[in-house]
Amino acid sequence: MSEQKRTSGKMTAAAMLFAAAFALAVTLSVCGRAAAAAQARLQEHLAQEVLRFHVLANSDSEEDQEVKLKVRDAVLAYLEENMPEEYSVRQTEDWVRAHIDKIEETGRQALLAAGSDDTLCAAVTTCWFPDRTYGDLTFPAGNYEALRVEIGSAGGHNWWCVLYPSLCFLDTAQAVMPDEGKQKLKNVLTEEEYSEITAASDFKIGWYFW
Structure with missing residues (x-):
């Protein structure tokens, strides 16, 4: 075989490899954009169906972290006792807004009982959350x-x-989520959407810290 033919063959092989690599890169890019778009649609739909509860501690000191949990317990106990269970997510948001003063008062009483003189404020607001696994469900990053x-x-x-x-569950050792709440969520999502948020879960226990 002549040198010219060998050179031509090498160039043809290189061109084929380049074309294959380019096609693969295009395919991966298209698939990546499609997956990202699907994830965004899932997050937007999920955000319309849930109301999250977010408690931020004063600092990372052991004392402040303990106080945070006492405030959490007090507010959740108030909500469990008083918030109607049959409400929709929009009705729940409206109820929480209407009772925000009582929620703040409950939190402040917990602070006083813990010997803390920290301030406390509460509001229903839009917050950005990163990806978080909660029990056996994973909530994609976005605004909620x-x-x-x-x-x-x-x-x-x-x-x-x-x-x-x-x-909401407090037994982090077991991380068992209420079946009733999961069923409500399943009822408002498509089968594919619900499968997606459960398939992404890995049952990590450190879900609520960052």
Whole structure:
């Protein structure tokens, strides 16, 4: 075989490899954009169906983290006792807004009982959350409505759960989520969407700290 033919063959092989690599890159790019778009649609739909609960500690000191959990417990106990269970997510948001003063009062009483002189404020607001696994469900990153409770400077590790549907649990050793809340969520999502948020879960226990 002549040198010219060998050179031509090498160039043809290189061109074929380049074309294959280019086709693969295009395919991966298209698939990546499609997956990202699907994830965004899932997050937007999910955000319309849930209300999250977010408690931010004053700092990362052991004392402030303990106070955060006491505030959490007090507010959740008030909500469990008083918030109607049959409400939709929009009705739940409206109820929480209407009772925000009582929620703040409940949190402040918990602070006083813990010997803390920190300030506390609460509001239903739009918050950005990163990807978080909660029990056996994974919530994609994005903006969600949340009952946000800030303690002091709100500079410490925070705690969160899903207030509606009722997916809050405190037993982090077991991480067992209420079946009723999961069923409500399943009812408002498509089968594909629900499968997507369960398939992405890995049952990590450190879901609520960052």
